[in-house]
Amino acid sequence: MNDIHETIKDIKSKFRLFMNGTVSQSLRDKGMKYKVIFGIEYPRLKEIASAYKPDHALAQALWKEDIRECKIMAGMLQPAETFYPEIAEMWMDDMSCPELAEYTVMTLFQRLPYASEVVFRWIADDREYFRLCGFLLMTRLLANDLKLDERAEAEFTDQAFAAVEGDSAWIKRAASASLCKLALQSRMQAKKMMKLLGPLQKSEKPEVAAAAREIKNEIEYSL
Numbered sequence: 640m641n642d643i644h645e646t647i648k649d650i651k652s653k654f655r656l657f658m659n660g661t662v663s664q665s666l667r668d669k670g671m672k673y674k675v676i677f678g679i680e681y682p683r684l685k686e687i688a689s690a691y692k693p694d695h696a697l698a699q700a701l702w703k704e705d706i707r708e709c710k711i712m713a714g715m716l717q718p719a720e721t722f723y724p725e726i727a728e729m730w731m732d733d734m735s736c737p738e739l740a741e742y743t744v745m746t747l748f749q750r751l752p753y754a755s756e757v758v759f760r761w762i763a764d765d766r767e768y769f770r771l772c773g774f775l776l777m778t779r780l781l782a783n784d785l786k787l788d789e790r791a792e793a794e795f796t797d798q799a800f801a802a803v804e805g806d807s808a809w810i811k812r813a814a815s816a817s818l819c820k821l822a823l824q825s826r827m828q829a830k831k832m833m834k835l836l837g838p839l840q841k842s843e844k845p846e847v848a849a850a851a852r853e854i855k856n857e858i859e860y861s862l
Contacts, residue, residue, distance in 0.1 A: 643700050646691065647709075650701070653687050654679060654708050666707070671736050674705040681742065684708055688715040695721040702730060710739055714746035722747065724757055731761075734768040737809040744772055749779040759791070762798045762814075767807060774802065774813035781820035795821070796835060803839065803850050815854050822858045829858055 654677045663678030679687075691697070698717035701709040727748065734740055748754060754776060761773030777795065787795060795817075802814035822832035832854075839851035 643697050646697055647700060647704070650687065650691070650709070650712070651706075654706075657683050657687075666738075671707065671738070673707045673710075676707045679708050681711070684711055685715065688712050691716055693718045699726075702733070707739075711742045711746075714743040714748075717747050719747065719750040719752065722751060724753060727751070727757070728769075731766070731768045731772055734772075737771060740768055740771045740809075741775060744775040744779060748772060748776050749783070755780060755785060759794060759798075762795070762802075767810065770802065771807075771810050771813055774799065774810060774817050778813065778817040778820050781817060781824065784824070786824075787821070792821070800835070800839065803854075804842070804844070804847050811850060815850055815857075818854055819857045819861070822854075823861055826862070829862055832858060 657677070657679050659678035659680075661678070662680070663676045666676050666678060693716045695718055698713045701713035701716065704710065730743065731740075734743075751757075758773055758776050758780060761769045762777060764770055764773065799814040799818050802810050803818075805811060818832060822829045836851045836855050840848055840855065842848045842851065
């Protein structure tokens, strides 16, 4: 434990070298409520993390720090093989900003051996950050050529369209991105998605119709 404490002290000393007050204040103005925000951008954090060996205990200790950069780095240094589903749920319960969800999915969740098993449970969960991480993860898995059978595809699209019609802007955006990734797996998928988008484009809710048009335009642009 003393070694971990010393390692975290060393990491924090590097954070102080690259702290950016302007970025830090900007992030606070956007609603981030960490105790400490150094304002370090992702490429620099990745560079700092590369000096340390992935370690479960270190990553867990970093996550417990109420510091933006520590939590982001935790996902970089957490070995996937010791990150069990119950720990993933604890991390999602502890999330308080979409940025952390995006980075954690990118650096850790998409590497999990059980990712394709939990993603459906997460997108169907009532908790905001479970759903957000679920759709972010689905986007990554589909981009990496995850194939859905007919039943799984129907379940996913039902949840995704419900999210597009929901109130959370972040979940709406993540769900829209995942629908685009599914559509772009093949021309047949693109045609199916265009057909499904038809009713949404005629929604009485302007924001829903606009979201549907954006998905349609993204698909057409990318084909």
